[in-house]
Amino acid sequence: MVPMRTGLDDECGSLHPVSAGQHALWVLQQLAPGSAAYNDAGAARFTPPPDISALAAAVDVVTARHDLLRSRFVDDDGIPGRVIDPHGPELEVVDVGDINDRELSELVGAAASEPYELATVGTARFRLFRRLDADAVLLCGNHHIASDAASQFVLWGDLLTAYGALTRGERPDLPTLDWTWDDQVAAEQRNLAGPMRAHWTEYWRTSCREVPAAELPFDRPRPSRPGFQGATLSADAPASLVEQVRRSAMELGVTPFAIYLSTLQALIHRLSGHRQFLLGCPISLRRSRPMMRSVGYYVTSVLLRGDVQPDSTFAQLAGAAAQQLRDASAAAGLPYPHIVRALGRDAKAGPPYRIAITQVDATTSFEKFQRDWTVEPFDVPRLQGQCDLNIEITRADGGTSVVFRYDRELFAEQTIRRLLETYLSLLDAATADPGTAIDRVALGESAAPAGR
Numbered sequence: 001m002v003p004m005r006t007g008l009d010d011e012c013g014s015l016h017p018v019s020a021g022q023h024a025l026w027v028l029q030q031l032a033p034g035s036a037a038y039n040d041a042g043a044a045r046f047t048p049p050p051d052i053s054a055l056a057a058a059v060d061v062v063t064a065r066h067d068l069l070r071s072r073f074v075d076d077d078g079i080p081g082r083v084i085d086p087h088g089p090e091l092e093v094v095d096v097g098d099i100n101d102r103e104l105s106e107l108v109g110a111a112a113s114e115p116y117e118l119a120t121v122g123t124a125r126f127r128l129f130r131r132l133d134a135d136a137v138l139l140c141g142n143h144h145i146a147s148d149a150a151s152q153f154v155l156w157g158d159l160l161t162a163y164g165a166l167t168r169g170e171r172p173d174l175p176t177l178d179w180t181w182d183d184q185v186a187a188e189q190r191n192l193a194g195p196m197r198a199h200w201t202e203y204w205r206t207s208c209r210e211v212p213a214a215e216l217p218f219d220r221p222r223p224s225r226p227g228f229q230g231a232t233l234s235a236d237a238p239a240s241l242v243e244q245v246r247r248s249a250m251e252l253g254v255t256p257f258a259i260y261l262s263t264l265q266a267l268i269h270r271l272s273g274h275r276q277f278l279l280g281c282p283i284s285l286r287r288s289r290p291m292m293r294s295v296g297y298y299v300t301s302v303l304l305r306g307d308v309q310p311d312s313t314f315a316q317l318a319g320a321a322a323q324q325l326r327d328a329s330a331a332a333g334l335p336y337p338h339i340v341r342a343l344g345r346d347a348k349a350g351p352p353y354r355i356a357i358t359q360v361d362a363t364t365s366f367e368k369f370q371r372d373w374t375v376e377p378f379d380v381p382r383l384q385g386q387c388d389l390n391i392e393i394t395r396a397d398g399g400t401s402v403v404f405r406y407d408r409e410l411f412a413e414q415t416i417r418r419l420l421e422t423y424l425s426l427l428d429a430a431t432a433d434p435g436t437a438i439d440r441v442a443l444g445e446s447a448a449p450a451g452r
Helices: 020-031 054-067 101-112 147-168 183-194 198-206 239-252 258-273 313-331 337-342 413-432
Strands: 039-047 073-077 079-084 093-095 124-131 135-143 230-236 276-284 299-307 356-362 375-376 389-396 399-409
Touching: 020 079, 020 337, 039 101, 039 147, 039 258, 054 093, 054 101, 054 124, 054 147, 073 183, 101 124, 101 135, 135 147, 147 356, 183 198, 198 299, 198 313, 198 337, 230 413, 239 258, 239 313, 239 399, 239 413, 258 276, 258 313, 258 356, 258 389, 258 413, 276 313, 299 313, 299 337, 399 413
Parallel strands: 093 124, 276 356, 356 389
Antiparallel strands: 039 135, 039 375, 073 079, 124 135, 230 399, 276 299, 389 399
16 A cells, blocks of 8 residues: 655655646645545556566656656645655555456446545555456546546556566566656746746736536526536447547547537527537647656636527537637636636636537557557546536547537536437537528427436
8 A cells, every 4th residue: 555654754865846837737626625526536447467576667667757656735724746756656456356348347436436645655556356267347537637648548558668678577668757647747937937928927818708608408406506516428420420429520620629519509508598608628738749748737728608599509619629629729828717817707606617628639550569468448537527528529449439528516417318318409400401590490398408
């Protein structure tokens, strides 16, 4: 198990600064320390079970390589600072006996949802669930303050490369890291001290200041204080629909993600009646090759302003969404906490966004790491309950899936299931005939939440 630590460790040296995004996540963790809303995770099944000594050594290689995995975030007079410990978390092995897949999935999911003690234990956990001699599932869990979606692929690539070498009796040969998290924080601070800050601030203030957060009718009243309690539903998009989206995007001169975004905007308009609203969109800050090999919180949220008229066509909405994405990306140098301050919103008005959408490319395959064993992805819950609804378009080797992570305090499961089905139906209509006005597509009574 990982040893408990308190305070600053003399072996670790100085207190390292954190990014603006990490500062915000640290504050949220203080408000809801038991929440799993910002727990990130990935898991994989090994058949047969892995060599424990080689896997434990591979974990040591990875945590030594990426210092955020052996960092703690401590309170320095009300401001978070980062402490880098000399040793990272050790591999934990749990023998689970003869249990079925459902029970195994529940155990892994529960472990992924355990809260992180950022100040004392740290940001990461590596836990292997070994099922007799049949197989084992390795959970690589992180608090979001130390990772993002791309970090999971970096972590797994490094871990399995190191494991493969160690099982052959070789020394792991991983490329040198030319970019550290301290480099990233320093770059952010230079950006904030530079001439573009005023331009970015003015963009966000002008485009988003008076626009409300998008909301959908929900089943239960919004609590006075969020509990950050989430759940997930997902569906595989039919291959024919994914191809239809691709073709439509090419014909309209936009990206497929602009199609997914504009369809969500159309759905929100149809169900809420609102014409102007803000959505959140997490985007990557990885702008150079050295960053691509690093584990870290290389993500910021931007705001996307929907402006939907009753006679807008799907094509018009997609074109507008593409422009929103370009403009927001160009102003993403201003970290999200600074965007919030630029808007000057009263705390009573709530957050700038309650619904978010993002796209994740999960096409990295485990196949190249297969030797005398097989390694395959194992589904695990992650990042649940951050806002009312978070839609993730996940592109993987097996196709594209649409993931709805939702607030269980607001929505019943059957409501989200209907919303997901309606979204896919509307996506089909939007790409089958982009010239159709969005208000002319029938949604059906089942599309509206029960509490509407």
